[in-house]
Amino acid sequence: MKVIIIGNGIAGSNAARYIRKLGDHEIFMVSGESEYPFSRTALMYIYMGHVQFNGTKLYEDFFWQKNRITLLKKWVSKIDYTSKSVIFDDGSSLPYDKLIIATGSKPNKFGWPGQDLKGVQGLYTLLDLESMEQATQMGVDHAVIVGGGLIGVEMAEMFHSRNIPVTFLVREKKFWDMVLPADEAHMVSEHILKHGIDLRLESEIAEIIDDGNGSVAGVITKAGEHIKCNFVGLTVGVSPNITFLKESGIEINRGILVDEYLSTNIPDVYAIGDCAEIRMPKPGRKAIEAVWYTGRMMGQSVAQTICGKPTAYDPGLWFNSAKFFDIEYQVYGEIIATRQEITQTFYWQHPELEKSIRIDFKKDSKQVIGFNLMGIRFRQEVCHHWIKNGTTINDVMQNLALANFDPEFYDEYEEQIVAAYNKECGEQIKHQGKRNLSLVNRLLSKI
Amino acid sequence: MSTNYKSISVASHHQTESLSTVQKLSLALLSLGGLMQLIYWFGGLTEAPSLWLWPSLLLGAVGTAWYGYDQYQNKIPGVKNNGIWFKSLTSRGSVAWMLGIILTGFYIILYWFPQYLGLGNKETGNTGLIRLFDPLSQMITGHDASQWFVYGALYTFIIFFLGLKFIWKYRYNKYQVLRTISIMFFQTIIAFLLPSVLESFSLPFNDFKNIWPLNYYFFFDWHIDELLASGNFGIFVLFWGILSFLVLTPILTYFYGKRWYCSWVCGCGGLAETAGDPFRQLSDKSLKAWKIERWMIHSILVFVFLMTALVLYTRFTGQANFLFLNSGAVSNLYGFLIGSAFSGVIGVGFYPLMGSRVWCRFGCPMAAYLGLLQKTKSKFRITTNGGQCISCGNCSTYCEMGIDVKAYAQRGQDIVRSSCVGCGICSAVCPRGVLRLENAGNDIDKRAKETRAMFGDFE
Structure with a gap:
C-alpha cells in the first residue's frame, strides 16, 4: 500500500x-x-x-x-x-x-488596508521566519505586532532579543484573557511590560500605511493613533x-x-x-x-x-503549555469553560515572584477538574491521575508536592499554598506530600 | 513602564549588542591584569614579582566579577541564551578559532616546554610567568612555584571567578547555584589549598577528590613509595584512595548518579561548567558521535586498568615485563597520550571548537567507570513530563555531553544515559517544563524503556 x-x-x-x-x-x-x-x-x-x-x-x-x-x-x-x-x-x-x-x-488576515505590503507578515512557516530574518537584516527600527496570542508574544520576544523596539497591539483587556483567567492574564501583561515591550491593551489596527514603494511605513490604530514602523507582525490567530x-x-x-x-x-x-x-x-x-x-x-x-486498526481519535484530557518571555505556563484539564455555575476555583500567587497555581474543582463533589500553572512546573501524569480518578481538592492539597516538577532544591511553596487554601475554604488540611519521585510512582501505580 | 521602552528604542537594531560603560571598564581591568602577566612572562622578568602578581590578580578578579555581575544584574530571571549562535566566540567563529589555538598552545608549553613559562632550577631560580607566581607559592607551600603550581593557581582562579559569573547567570536556579558553590569549594579548598598546605608540612601532595582512575598515577611505584614513606598520613591516603574508588563512588553513584562527582566535585568538570559554559552548545549530538564516544571512553577505561595492573605486577614481582608489555613504557605512553595530550591539550584547548566536555565525554576513565555504574546501578534519571515536549531542541543543544535529550523527551521516555553528568542545564533551558533530574529506585528500568508521550492517556 x-x-x-x-x-x-x-x-x-x-x-x-x-x-x-x-x-x-x-x-x-x-x-x-x-x-x-x-x-x-x-x-x-x-x-x-x-x-x-x-x-x-x-x-x-x-x-x-x-x-x-x-x-x-x-x-x-x-x-x-x-x-x-x-x-x-x-x-x-x-x-x-x-x-x-x-x-x-x-496566519489570519482580516482585510485590513495594506495587509499585503512588504514587511507585513505572520509567523507560521520556515519561510515566514526567513522573511522575518531578511527584514531584520535590512534593518527594522520598530516593529508593530497585532494580536495578543501565543505567536504574538513569541514575535515580541524575538524582536526584543535583537534589541528591536516593539509595539504590541492587543484587542483584549489583558493579554490572552480569552484563555487565561484574569489574575494570570494580568501577571503576563505586567511581565511583558517589564521587558520594555510597548504593550497597548484594548487596541486594534485600522490600517497599515504604504511608504509609497509598497513597503510598510506604519500603522493607524482604531483610536486614530499613527505608529511609525517598518515591520508589522500579524498574529491574530491562524x-x-x-x-x-x-x-x-x-x-x-x-x-x-x-x-x-x-x-x-x-x-x-x-x-x-x-x-x-x-x-x-x-x-x-x-x-x-x-x-x-x-x-x-x-x-x-x-x-x-x-494500518488496519481503526482507532477513533481521542485526545484525552486537555493539556497545553507555552512560555511568555520568562514565565512558563502549563495547563492540565479544564480551567475556564464551565466556571462559576458548577465549579469553584482556588488561586494562589507568590507574594513577590511571577508564580501562581490555580486549581478548579466541582462545587458539589469537590473533585478537581483542572490545573493552571504559571512559573511553576507540575507533573502531567499526576495531574491527569487526579483529574481522571475524581480526586477531591482536599486530597490534592494534602499531597500537592507530588505534582511539583520544579528542579531539585527549588523553594517549596506547598505549605503556604495549603495554608492559603485552608484559610479560603475553611479547611484544616495538613500537607503531607513530598517532592519525591518514588512516592509519585507509588501514586501512579495505584489503580 | 513605557520609560523602559524608550530606553530601548534608542538601541541599535544590529545583532551585536554594544558594550555598556561598565562592561567596557570591567573588561579593561581584566585585560590590564592579563597584560601585566604577559609582560612579566614574555619580558622574562625576575624582579619584584609581588609588585606585578598581586595587582594583576586583583585586576583580573575585579574585572571578571564585575563583568559577570553587570552582564546579568539588570536582567529579568530566565534563560540567557540570546545570540549564542550569532557570536563569533560561541559559534566557532574566528574568535573561537584563535582562542582554541592559543589555549592548545598554552597546554603544549605547559606539559612539554615549561622552560618557556620561565621554569628554572634550584640554582638559577624561575623567570617569567612562573617567577611571577613565586610569592603566592612561597606563601602557601613555602617554596618557589613550579609550572604545576602556576597552572593550579590560574585554574582555581578561573573556576572561582567564572563560577561567580555562572552563579549570577543562574541565580534563580538553586540547583545550579548550589552545584557551582560545591565546585568552587572543592577546587579552591580541596584541590588547590589543601595539597599546597600538605606540601608545606613536607607531606606528599594529595588531592583527595582526585580518584583513581582519573588520578592514573595513584598506583605508580613512585607514588606508592612516597605514600609509604609518609607514615600514617601516607597510609591514610592509600586507604582513602582505594576506599573512594571501591566503596564511596558506587554508593554515591547509586543514590545520586554520576553527577555527585562530575558536576559537583570534579575539577575537570568544574572548569567545564564555569569557563566552559559559553561553549556547551558546541558538543556533537549525532548518533555517530555517540558511537565514537562509547568506543573511545571504554577503550581508555580498559587501557587504564591494563596499565595499572602492569605497574602493580612489576611492583610485586619485580618483573619489568609481562609478556611483551613493559610496564614503564605502557605507563609513560598513557601519561603522554591520555594524561597530558587528551585531558589537557584537547580537553581544554578545544573548548571553543568542540565544547567543554570533550575530555569528560570521550576520554575520562573515571567518567567511564561512573557511567557504567549510572547505567546499571543507580536511582538517577532525567524524568520527562508526559507529553509536554515540543521538540524545540534547546535541551539537546545545551547538553554539553552531546546527549540528544530531545529524542527521549519527545517520546516521553525517562533518560538513563551513562554519559549524563547531571549538570541540569537541559532542565533549566526547557521552555515547557519537561525535564527534571531526580532519583528513585522503584521503577527505573520500566520508565526508561516506556514511551509515554503520545496519546493523552498515560495510565
Missing part, C-alpha cells in the same frame, strides 16, 4: 513514523516548506540565536531513510481523487492508496491552510471536515492536525485545535486506522 502524506509538520511526521512502526507500507511525505521535518514551535529560538535550524529537526537526517520514509520537497497543486493521485506544481504526479492531508495553518483544496469535492467548513477516525468524505483520504475540523468534537473540545500536541496525537491515531 502506498501512503502519501501532504505536510511534514508534527502531525504528518508522527503519522509517517507510526505507519512505519505498524507496517511495511510505502510512505511518501511531501512538503514544499522544508526538506526535513523540524519543530515549528522552535522557529523563535532560531531567530533568537538559541538553537540552529539543524537542532530543531525532529530526527537526524538518516532517520527518514532508515525508516524508508521518502521525503519529497515539492508543493502540491491539486489532488485527483478519482485517479487517486497527487499532482505537484512541477506537473509531476504520484498515485496513492491512502492519502493524509496535514497542511497545517496559515486558520486551516487548505486553499488549494477549495471546490475539489472534499468537504470543508473552516477546515477539512473529518469524522472520529479522521476520515474525510472522500474514501481513503484523511486529514489531521491544524487543517482538520472534527465534525463531532468531544464535549468541552473545539472542532479545530491548532496545537502541537493534538496534531501529534492525530498523527498517531490516523496511523493506527490506516
Whole structure:
C-alpha cells in the first residue's frame, strides 16, 4: 500500500513514523516548506540565536531513510481523487492508496488596508521566519505586532532579543484573557511590560500605511493613533491552510471536515492536525485545535486506522503549555469553560515572584477538574491521575508536592499554598506530600 | 513602564549588542591584569614579582566579577541564551578559532616546554610567568612555584571567578547555584589549598577528590613509595584512595548518579561548567558521535586498568615485563597520550571548537567507570513530563555531553544515559517544563524503556 502524506509538520511526521512502526507500507511525505521535518514551535529560538535550524529537526537526517520514509520537497497543486493521485506544481504526479492531508495553518488576515505590503507578515512557516530574518537584516527600527496570542508574544520576544523596539497591539483587556483567567492574564501583561515591550491593551489596527514603494511605513490604530514602523507582525490567530483544496469535492467548513477516525468524505483520504475540523468534537473540545500536541496525537491515531486498526481519535484530557518571555505556563484539564455555575476555583500567587497555581474543582463533589500553572512546573501524569480518578481538592492539597516538577532544591511553596487554601475554604488540611519521585510512582501505580 | 521602552528604542537594531560603560571598564581591568602577566612572562622578568602578581590578580578578579555581575544584574530571571549562535566566540567563529589555538598552545608549553613559562632550577631560580607566581607559592607551600603550581593557581582562579559569573547567570536556579558553590569549594579548598598546605608540612601532595582512575598515577611505584614513606598520613591516603574508588563512588553513584562527582566535585568538570559554559552548545549530538564516544571512553577505561595492573605486577614481582608489555613504557605512553595530550591539550584547548566536555565525554576513565555504574546501578534519571515536549531542541543543544535529550523527551521516555553528568542545564533551558533530574529506585528500568508521550492517556 502506498501512503502519501501532504505536510511534514508534527502531525504528518508522527503519522509517517507510526505507519512505519505498524507496517511495511510505502510512505511518501511531501512538503514544499522544508526538506526535513523540524519543530515549528522552535522557529523563535532560531531567530533568537538559541538553537540552529539543524537542532530543531525532529530526527537526524538518516532517520527518514532508515525508516524508508521518502521525503519529497515539492508543493502540491491539486489532488485527483478519482485517479487517486497527487499532482505537484512541477506537473509531476504520484498515485496513492491512502492519502493524509496535514497542511497545517496559515496566519489570519482580516482585510485590513495594506495587509499585503512588504514587511507585513505572520509567523507560521520556515519561510515566514526567513522573511522575518531578511527584514531584520535590512534593518527594522520598530516593529508593530497585532494580536495578543501565543505567536504574538513569541514575535515580541524575538524582536526584543535583537534589541528591536516593539509595539504590541492587543484587542483584549489583558493579554490572552480569552484563555487565561484574569489574575494570570494580568501577571503576563505586567511581565511583558517589564521587558520594555510597548504593550497597548484594548487596541486594534485600522490600517497599515504604504511608504509609497509598497513597503510598510506604519500603522493607524482604531483610536486614530499613527505608529511609525517598518515591520508589522500579524498574529491574530491562524486558520486551516487548505486553499488549494477549495471546490475539489472534499468537504470543508473552516477546515477539512473529518469524522472520529479522521476520515474525510472522500474514501481513503484523511486529514489531521491544524487543517482538520472534527465534525463531532468531544464535549468541552473545539472542532479545530491548532496545537502541537493534538496534531501529534492525530498523527498517531490516523496511523493506527490506516494500518488496519481503526482507532477513533481521542485526545484525552486537555493539556497545553507555552512560555511568555520568562514565565512558563502549563495547563492540565479544564480551567475556564464551565466556571462559576458548577465549579469553584482556588488561586494562589507568590507574594513577590511571577508564580501562581490555580486549581478548579466541582462545587458539589469537590473533585478537581483542572490545573493552571504559571512559573511553576507540575507533573502531567499526576495531574491527569487526579483529574481522571475524581480526586477531591482536599486530597490534592494534602499531597500537592507530588505534582511539583520544579528542579531539585527549588523553594517549596506547598505549605503556604495549603495554608492559603485552608484559610479560603475553611479547611484544616495538613500537607503531607513530598517532592519525591518514588512516592509519585507509588501514586501512579495505584489503580 | 513605557520609560523602559524608550530606553530601548534608542538601541541599535544590529545583532551585536554594544558594550555598556561598565562592561567596557570591567573588561579593561581584566585585560590590564592579563597584560601585566604577559609582560612579566614574555619580558622574562625576575624582579619584584609581588609588585606585578598581586595587582594583576586583583585586576583580573575585579574585572571578571564585575563583568559577570553587570552582564546579568539588570536582567529579568530566565534563560540567557540570546545570540549564542550569532557570536563569533560561541559559534566557532574566528574568535573561537584563535582562542582554541592559543589555549592548545598554552597546554603544549605547559606539559612539554615549561622552560618557556620561565621554569628554572634550584640554582638559577624561575623567570617569567612562573617567577611571577613565586610569592603566592612561597606563601602557601613555602617554596618557589613550579609550572604545576602556576597552572593550579590560574585554574582555581578561573573556576572561582567564572563560577561567580555562572552563579549570577543562574541565580534563580538553586540547583545550579548550589552545584557551582560545591565546585568552587572543592577546587579552591580541596584541590588547590589543601595539597599546597600538605606540601608545606613536607607531606606528599594529595588531592583527595582526585580518584583513581582519573588520578592514573595513584598506583605508580613512585607514588606508592612516597605514600609509604609518609607514615600514617601516607597510609591514610592509600586507604582513602582505594576506599573512594571501591566503596564511596558506587554508593554515591547509586543514590545520586554520576553527577555527585562530575558536576559537583570534579575539577575537570568544574572548569567545564564555569569557563566552559559559553561553549556547551558546541558538543556533537549525532548518533555517530555517540558511537565514537562509547568506543573511545571504554577503550581508555580498559587501557587504564591494563596499565595499572602492569605497574602493580612489576611492583610485586619485580618483573619489568609481562609478556611483551613493559610496564614503564605502557605507563609513560598513557601519561603522554591520555594524561597530558587528551585531558589537557584537547580537553581544554578545544573548548571553543568542540565544547567543554570533550575530555569528560570521550576520554575520562573515571567518567567511564561512573557511567557504567549510572547505567546499571543507580536511582538517577532525567524524568520527562508526559507529553509536554515540543521538540524545540534547546535541551539537546545545551547538553554539553552531546546527549540528544530531545529524542527521549519527545517520546516521553525517562533518560538513563551513562554519559549524563547531571549538570541540569537541559532542565533549566526547557521552555515547557519537561525535564527534571531526580532519583528513585522503584521503577527505573520500566520508565526508561516506556514511551509515554503520545496519546493523552498515560495510565
